[in-house]
Structures are given as structure tokens and as C-alpha cells.
Amino acid sequence: MVLHYFGMSVNTMSLGGLAIAIGSLVDDAIVDVENVWKHLRENRALPKEERLPVLEVVFNASREVRMPILNSTAIIIVSFIPLFYLSGMEGRMLIPLGVAFIVALAASTLVALTLTPVLCSYLLGGKKDGVARREAFVARWLKKHYERWLVWALDHKRPVVAATAVLFVAALGLFFTLGHSFLPKFNEGSFTINISSLPGISLDESDKIGRRAEEILMSVPEIQTVSRKTGRAELDEHALGVNVSEIEAPFELKDRSHEELLDDVRHRLSVISGANIEIGQPISHRIDAMLSGTQASIAIKLFGDDLNKMFDLGNQIKAAVSDVEGIADLNVEQQVERPELEIKPKREMLKLYGIPMADFNTFVRVNMAGETVSQVYDDGGSFNLVVRAAEHDRCDMERIRDLMVDTPDGRKVPLANVAEVTSTMGPNTINRENVKRKIVISANASGRDLRSVVNDIKRRVDAKVDLPDGYHVEYGGQFESEQSASRVLLLASLLSIVVIFLLLYMQFRNALESGVILLNLPLALIGGVFALVMTTGEVSIPAIIGFISLFGIATRNGMLLINRYNMLCADGDDSLRQSIVHGSLDRLNPILMTALCSALALVPLALRGSLPGNEIQSPMAKVILGGLLTSTFLNAFIIPIVYEWMNRKGVVRSKERSSKE
Known part of the structure; x- marks a missing residue:
């Protein structure tokens, strides 16, 4: 609802x-x-x-x-x-x-x-x-042994706290060695492969390259079928030239992992020369396109004015980063020069004949590109009626020069009199971002975390590529979103911890006791970090969400213990040590049962993270599961130790006052 x-x-x-x-x-x-x-x-x-x-x-x-x-x-x-x-x-x-x-x-x-x-x-x-x-036998057995371990821990506070501190420092050190990525790698059950040949290639040649790629893919045992689109219509939301083929290749994993299959496909397709090849998955490709405008997880955007110079610099960047560990599908945006006709107005002659610049531009546009003036209906369909110069007048430079331009006084003058018509070479496409021309060097990460690959790329580009004045590089892709989201989550998490402390203070009306409960946060961090180290080795946005969620879940045990200690101490029937031991034994069953229920619910998500649909939940489950294990175990000893330390002085003072009386 x-x-x-x-x-x-x-x-x-x-x-x-x-x-x-x-x-x-x-x-x-x-x-x-x-x-x-x-x-x-x-x-x-x-x-x-x-x-x-x-x-x-x-x-x-x-x-x-x-x-x-x-x-x-x-x-x-x-x-x-x-x-x-x-x-x-x-x-x-x-x-x-x-x-x-x-x-x-x-x-x-x-x-x-x-x-x-x-x-x-x-x-x-x-x-x-x-x-x-x-009580049940298991509960009695656990309480019997837990009481003995708890008393030992209370008698050896410093070694226990020191060992826990060492674990926390080790976990903190390991956390900074973990890799970083935006989202975990998906297993979508299908590859999306983009093959881009040189612009201007004929449809037949592009089709031959596409068919060869299909034959190679069908030789992979896990791939049973492929489908291909070569080019997209000009009115399509993502129009592509006939030089671009997009292949969908569903697969079923058998004896190899997803990474091994991906590496094999990359190796087999590398024999296709004269084309840029990018391998991804349907959802992943679209995520990359939304984040960086390219169908790759790393986009090195080179900005400048001269496209030829930018293409040369792009190839220099490609050569500089080609041997970075973990880089794959490294490509420079395809740029070739194509012959084009340049019509440059002679402003003095236009002024002499009295032809306004707007009229001149309209003449060129209508004669060369055409202009829709009406629609024709035939057999139930509608067709645009386009006016432009005849085909034979547009296919030859001399005929174009002889096109007649109307002057305001009714005369006609050849186009050559008021404009320079020359044959030049120009780029096939011009892409812009924030009004600046750009060319993209794209890549994916394979076998290594995304942020480490990008950091190495930045160092290589800064050290080996000398960019002229007016040219600069920007980095986009998933890592950029990961850094932005991590900053947002860090600031929001600090605010959440403050709110959690205030809620604890409202419960206990004691800042020290509230702080003791927050000790569960570093205790939970230990298990969460070790869980990542032993599994993915990467910190992703879902894993960070797991840490944040774990902090809230882990405080429950501390609240139950502190609340029970306070009630027993308020009764005054037992000493401080007896109240702590008695309170810990009272809360052992609910603490273990709640932790066990939460852990058992997370085990399927943590262990089946490679299945399609589980990729995002799995890092969260692993972090929460690992943190629950360490926070539940250490909480059972650290909270009692710190509570006794915190209240020992108050007990001693009360005894002194009673002895004086």
C-alpha cells in the first residue's frame, strides 16, 4: 500500500x-x-x-x-x-x-x-x-559458559579491550586498502557488444564485419544465439550510423565464471581489425550511457578547438594508458575526415548587390538541404513535399557555382559572384559538451576496482601527455557518480549518528551511557570490513548503505544490556559486578535470537550474490552479516567492561559514604 x-x-x-x-x-x-x-x-x-x-x-x-x-x-x-x-x-x-x-x-x-x-x-x-x-538445554549451556567467559573478561579488562582495539585498527587499515566501485558487477545473462568501424563505410562492409563478429560469438559454448542491429534511423532517440553494429548475445554459464567468459569473448573478438569493440550488458550499457554519455564505465573527455589535434591527443592518451592494469575495451572515438563543400559568402559583393545575409543563408539551405513546403497524401500515407535544387545541379561543384541568386531589384547573379565555393575536408561528427568540442576516450575496468584504474589513468595522463593551451581533460563515468554518492552518504551518515545519539540520550538521560552504546559502531565495522575483504574486496554504494544500516541494527543489543543493567542497579539488591553478570545473562537469549534471525535471513542473499537480480543486495547483506557477527560477540564483553569502568567510581563513593555513616 x-x-x-x-x-x-x-x-x-x-x-x-x-x-x-x-x-x-x-x-x-x-x-x-x-x-x-x-x-x-x-x-x-x-x-x-x-x-x-x-x-x-x-x-x-x-x-x-x-x-x-x-x-x-x-x-x-x-x-x-x-x-x-x-x-x-x-x-x-x-x-x-x-x-x-x-x-x-x-x-x-x-x-x-x-x-x-x-x-x-x-x-x-x-x-x-x-x-x-x-530453560532449554541449549540456553542453559550457553549461559553457563558465557558467565564463565564474562567473569574472566571482567577480570582481564585491559587485554580484552586492547585486543578489540587492535582488531578495529586492523579493520580500519584494511578498509582503506579496499577498492572502490559505483555498483557491483551485474550478471544480466546477456552481452551487449558495440562494434564501431570507420565512419563513411558502406552498409555492405559494415554488415560483413557484423557477420564475422556473430560467427565468432557463436563459437563460444555458452552463447547459443545472437541478434544484431547495424545502424539506427536518423529519427531514433539514439541515432547511429551504418558503421556501428550492436549485438545482443544471451548466454548461460556452465563450467566458467562470468569473468572468465567475458575475458574469452574479449580475446576472440580482438581479431577483428579496423573496429572499436566495447563489451557490456544491456542494463550496464544504459547506466554508463546515462552517467557519461558513452557505453563504457570510464570516459576520458578531451576538450579543445581543433578536432584533428584532439584526435592526435586522444591517441596519445590511449597509448599512455593502454598498459594500465585492469583496463579493457580501450577506444578512441572514431574520427575521419570526409570531403565536403564549403560555401563562404563574399560580404562585399553581397552588399554591392543588396542581398541580405539572411536571404543568402536561406538560398543555400533551400537549394542544398531543401525545405518542406507542404504534404502529399497518397494511398492513405502522407509524404513531405520538399523544394530544393535538382539532383544534377547539386552533385557537381561547377553547377553549384552556376546556381542563380535573386537580387532585391529582380536581377539574377551566379552564386560564384557572391560566394566562394571550395572543396575541403571536414570531420564526420562534432560532439559538444557545455558548448566546447570534445572527443571521448572510453574504457572499461576488468579484474580490478574502478577507482584504482581511474587513479592510475589520471597519473599516466598527467605524466605522459602534454596538453597545449586551450585543451583540457575531464573524467566521467561510474566512478564520478561513486565519488559524489560517497560524499553525500558520508555527510548524511554523520548527521544520522548525531540523531542516533540524541535518541539514545532521550532513552537514558546519560551522555556516557549513550556513548557506550555507540561503541557498537566500531565493533560492527570490524565484521563488515572483514566480510568485504574475504569476498568482493571492493566498497560499492550498496556496501556503504550496508554499513550505515548496520550501525542502526547493532545498537539494539547495547540498548537492551544498558537498560537491564540500570534496572538491576536501581533495585540495589546486587553489587555492580553481580548486576552486570546477571543483566548480561538475562539478555543473552534475546540478543542471540535476534542476531541469529537477522543473520539467517541474510545468508541466502550473501551467498547467492552472483545470481541475476541479487548483485545489489548481496554487498549489503555481506556487510550486515559480518557486522552482526562481530558486534554481537564483542558487544557481549565490551559493553559490560566499559559499563563497569564507567560506574566503578560511583559505587566506590557510595560505599565510602555508607561506611562513614
Whole structure:
């Protein structure tokens, strides 16, 4: 309903948001049910005359965890807010994922706060025998060993904290060695191959090159069929000359990976000479075209005035970067000179005959290009009626010179009298960006992350290519969008962390305790970084979104622990150490169950990232999964240690005051 209200559809991204949220949907209910069950069990263990009514026990138990549940959900939602600051294509792709996740999480929280306590009173409190059930064997075994490990950690605080700090520093160092890319590599099940020969080539010759490429592709075992378009109509949204062929080649992976198949196709097509070849995929090609105007992930845009000079400089750039590790499909935009006729007005003679420049331009345009003056209907179809000079008067330079121009006083003068008609050579196409002429050197990255390849290209161009005055280079493509999106996410994430701290402060009214809960952020970062190091080795925009989401999810455990510690310390029945150990054991079950549910829901996305449609969700799932593992494990020891450090002075002072009294 919410997706429909916002004009969104159920697609791969919104379904991915629901898939990532599945594990978190039951977290709030788990915390509530486990706490109710614990209090009911404790209530049944009391003498019969001291037992409370079931409804009162359920109410007190649910109220105990109500605010941590509500605030933890709010924090997770806030952690997803940076996603909505993304603009452009990445925003349109990822925002539906965030909307689906947030709506599903908010609905699950509403159910946990309202329906779940009611169901607990009916389903968990209906036993009339009054016998207190024991905990499950696994829970008792875990608590037994966890208590021993926790006491050891509290007795050896410095080594435990030091080891955790070393892990964090190592993860931070590894993070800066990771590669960077805009989006993970897609597996779309089809190749889109562009073959560009020299402009001006005949359709027959271009067709021969296309047929040869088709024969080569059909020799690849994984490719069963191909389809080709050579050229596109002039009125097409993306018009192409007959020198350009676009081939679609669906494939089915068998014994080789996608990268191995792609390298094999590149190697086989490299035997075609006299043509630029770019290999991509249907969606990837269109993404590249939207981002840089080229069908490649890297676009080196050379700006200047003289196209011939620019073409020479473009080939110099190509030679300078050709041996960069990881570069593939390196091409310079095809430019050839074609014969053309230049008609240059003689302004003095036009003035002498009284012919305005506008009239002269109209004469040349109408006679050479023609002008539509009406339409003719024939057999149900309409055809433009175009007026222009006869074909035999336009195909010879001397005849063009003899075309008669009307003067205002009714005389006729040859075109040669008022203009210079010469044969020259000119470029086949002139592309502009921001009014400046440009030529594009395009490339793709293969076997290496995009940003590292671009950084090496920049260094090579700066060191080896000397650009004259008036010429400059700009870099475009996916990496440019990746840098822009990373900056936006960084600033928005800092704002989200501030908001998360304020929400924690509203819960605990203590800046130190709020800061202790935020320790989950570096603990989660450790696992997220190691997960990337052991899998893709690259930080992409979806992976960054995973880190941001993880920060919100990881704070839940800290809130549960701190809230329980404070309640036990407020009762005053136990010492600080006993309150910490008792509180940690009380919250062990819900913490492990929520982490396990979230992790199990993410495992299919993390392990099946190579399947079509899972490429974007998979990096997010890997980061969240790795971060959950480390934050859950380390949180169980670091939070108790820091809480005891933080409260030891207060306990000592209270003891001193009591001894004096």
C-alpha cells in the first residue's frame, strides 16, 4: 500500500528491502516474548501466595522492554535516512529498497507493541498447574559458559579491550586498502557488444564485419544465439550510423565464471581489425550511457578547438594508458575526415548587390538541404513535399557555382559572384559538451576496482601527455557518480549518528551511557570490513548503505544490556559486578535470537550474490552479516567492561559514604 501510494512498484529492489528486513521483523517480538516468558517462569517459581496475576506479569514484562524496542526501531529507521539523500540514478535504484525496509520494520514494531503482549497473555500464561518450566538445554549451556567467559573478561579488562582495539585498527587499515566501485558487477545473462568501424563505410562492409563478429560469438559454448542491429534511423532517440553494429548475445554459464567468459569473448573478438569493440550488458550499457554519455564505465573527455589535434591527443592518451592494469575495451572515438563543400559568402559583393545575409543563408539551405513546403497524401500515407535544387545541379561543384541568386531589384547573379565555393575536408561528427568540442576516450575496468584504474589513468595522463593551451581533460563515468554518492552518504551518515545519539540520550538521560552504546559502531565495522575483504574486496554504494544500516541494527543489543543493567542497579539488591553478570545473562537469549534471525535471513542473499537480480543486495547483506557477527560477540564483553569502568567510581563513593555513616 505504501509503495503504491508513493508511485513505486514491486520490483527487485523493493523485494530486496523486504528480504533484508525479514530477519529484523521478528526482533522486536523476540525481545518482548522472551522477557515475558522469563518473568512468567520466575513468577511460577514463587510460592503460590506471592504469585502475581498473569496479566500483571505480562504487562510489567512488556513495559520493561517497551522503550528499548521503540527507540531501537527509531534508530534503525534513522540509520536508513542517508539513503534518501541519494540523487540521480543511484537514488532511483536504492530508495525503493529503503522504503520497503522502513515500512516493514515500522509495521513489525507496531505489532510487537500491541498484538504480541496480548498473544503472550493467552498462549504463555494459560498453564494452571503452576509448575515452573526449566530453560532449554541449549540456553542453559550457553549461559553457563558465557558467565564463565564474562567473569574472566571482567577480570582481564585491559587485554580484552586492547585486543578489540587492535582488531578495529586492523579493520580500519584494511578498509582503506579496499577498492572502490559505483555498483557491483551485474550478471544480466546477456552481452551487449558495440562494434564501431570507420565512419563513411558502406552498409555492405559494415554488415560483413557484423557477420564475422556473430560467427565468432557463436563459437563460444555458452552463447547459443545472437541478434544484431547495424545502424539506427536518423529519427531514433539514439541515432547511429551504418558503421556501428550492436549485438545482443544471451548466454548461460556452465563450467566458467562470468569473468572468465567475458575475458574469452574479449580475446576472440580482438581479431577483428579496423573496429572499436566495447563489451557490456544491456542494463550496464544504459547506466554508463546515462552517467557519461558513452557505453563504457570510464570516459576520458578531451576538450579543445581543433578536432584533428584532439584526435592526435586522444591517441596519445590511449597509448599512455593502454598498459594500465585492469583496463579493457580501450577506444578512441572514431574520427575521419570526409570531403565536403564549403560555401563562404563574399560580404562585399553581397552588399554591392543588396542581398541580405539572411536571404543568402536561406538560398543555400533551400537549394542544398531543401525545405518542406507542404504534404502529399497518397494511398492513405502522407509524404513531405520538399523544394530544393535538382539532383544534377547539386552533385557537381561547377553547377553549384552556376546556381542563380535573386537580387532585391529582380536581377539574377551566379552564386560564384557572391560566394566562394571550395572543396575541403571536414570531420564526420562534432560532439559538444557545455558548448566546447570534445572527443571521448572510453574504457572499461576488468579484474580490478574502478577507482584504482581511474587513479592510475589520471597519473599516466598527467605524466605522459602534454596538453597545449586551450585543451583540457575531464573524467566521467561510474566512478564520478561513486565519488559524489560517497560524499553525500558520508555527510548524511554523520548527521544520522548525531540523531542516533540524541535518541539514545532521550532513552537514558546519560551522555556516557549513550556513548557506550555507540561503541557498537566500531565493533560492527570490524565484521563488515572483514566480510568485504574475504569476498568482493571492493566498497560499492550498496556496501556503504550496508554499513550505515548496520550501525542502526547493532545498537539494539547495547540498548537492551544498558537498560537491564540500570534496572538491576536501581533495585540495589546486587553489587555492580553481580548486576552486570546477571543483566548480561538475562539478555543473552534475546540478543542471540535476534542476531541469529537477522543473520539467517541474510545468508541466502550473501551467498547467492552472483545470481541475476541479487548483485545489489548481496554487498549489503555481506556487510550486515559480518557486522552482526562481530558486534554481537564483542558487544557481549565490551559493553559490560566499559559499563563497569564507567560506574566503578560511583559505587566506590557510595560505599565510602555508607561506611562513614
